[in-house]
Amino acid sequence: MTICAPTLLELQCAVSRDLLGFADGDTSEYVVPDGLAPQARLAIYRNTANSTLLTALRLTYPAVQALVGSEFFEGAARLFIEQHPPSSAQLDSYGAIFPNFLAQMPEAASLIYLPDTARLEWAVNEALHAPDAKPLDLRRLEQFDAADMHAVRFLPSPAARVLESSFPVDAIWHAVLSRDDNALANINLTADPVCLYIHRGPSGVEVIRMAVGQCRFTAALIAGRSLHDALVDVPDAEASVWLAHLLASACFVDISLSNEASSQTIGRQVT
Template sequence: MLELQCAVRRDMLGLADGDSSAYVVPDSLPPRARLGIYRNTATGALLTALRLSYPAIRSLVGPEFFVGAARRFIEHCPPPSAWLDAYGATFPDFLARMPESASLAYLPDAARFEWAVNVVLHAPDAKPLDLGRLAELEPAELGHIRFAPHPAVQLIQSAFPVDAIWRAVLTRDDSALAAINLAEGPVWLCVRRTTSAVAIDRLAEGQWHFTAALLAGCPLHAALDQATDAAAHVWLATLLASGYFTEANLEGQVSNLPSGDPAT
């Protein structure tokens, strides 16, 4: 059975040509033609997954270009699992390597931003950190906290205003799209899911780097030492109040301040 499944998978993903034909009983259609029906169905499902994850990119490049790029991506980067919501994470890097998209310098970053939105949309629910637990710590311990990031928070940095491009394309606002200046400078973005929508915030560069350090598990004292923003303490309060974190552990401890019921 395993041999059969592996052979069918190779044929469905175009990794082989006819490996599984020997397992197919000929009937009204030759084995390769019969397998071709399933291969087309599998490819169609992957194309749909990419189209749903990258609607703005599809609108930017047009349906024909998008389908052509997606088919090449599917051929070179088959899915590692059956979870289609997770398929396409490396599509932005694939676009960056395509000679045909070289004239659209902003396209890979726009795709990375759109994938961040997709990740946030499909991230699991998680309780934000119970801030009352921080009050239980001694002042000397606070600097040694490591925060665990909320799964529905993503940071993106780009040399192009990819958030403005994304909004203008999806709202079909041609005047807003025409007004975008690609040379206006870098943007430092946070994409996060709130109780009612996906929020997209532009951060100051210092805020972004400080947030990125904390989300990566940097101890609070180290993140504050590296912060270039004099108001980093104020920004930390905003992060905590906005639910950017789910846990807070002291350095060297696996678990110390989990969110949820204080009695657990």
């Protein structure tokens, strides 16, 4: 009986599954022992892969790690890696569902603010690593009359995010990362919910609190709703001032008058 050798792609996929701990990923028969058992050789690479993923999670979630301690964080992260191995080679994109994983961990149930703190850190991570995009040229708005403006749709910057939380996660995040124990001790977890605008500016990622109306307005625009629809629940005066702020912060990179942004898009430039 002739056994066909795997193709390079098949071998690479098998090694990948082996390193990530999948039961069907045994590639030891293709490893040259050379003084060390094949599984021992693979174990070295498996440990390296797991350590790399653990480091990636630590870099993305420094505040979470500080809140729970290094030992707890490592244990949670290793469980997460085991249950949710990466599907991409881009480590910056690994860990998106870690906040949901924390929310389901019985051991972290008492830290009710932890999942949302993690969600803030993920939003910051996304904004930080989003591709560069040229801000919308505000002179483009001059091409539309008053009637057109209500049908305008804005294309958001890849580095713009909106986050709502029942807890003051921005204050927790700032206090933890600045190691300000006094500020952390004075945080009131029963305070009003917070709405946050996260974006990358010239000096880095900024996290800004918004009023509820501003949050709904921003979320609607980022979701691609028309300016008319986004204004439904927001007073015109408040919306006008906040829209000016969003435009000044480079929240948008493009503008259109149609659902088919690809056919009526004006001046999009992403680098």
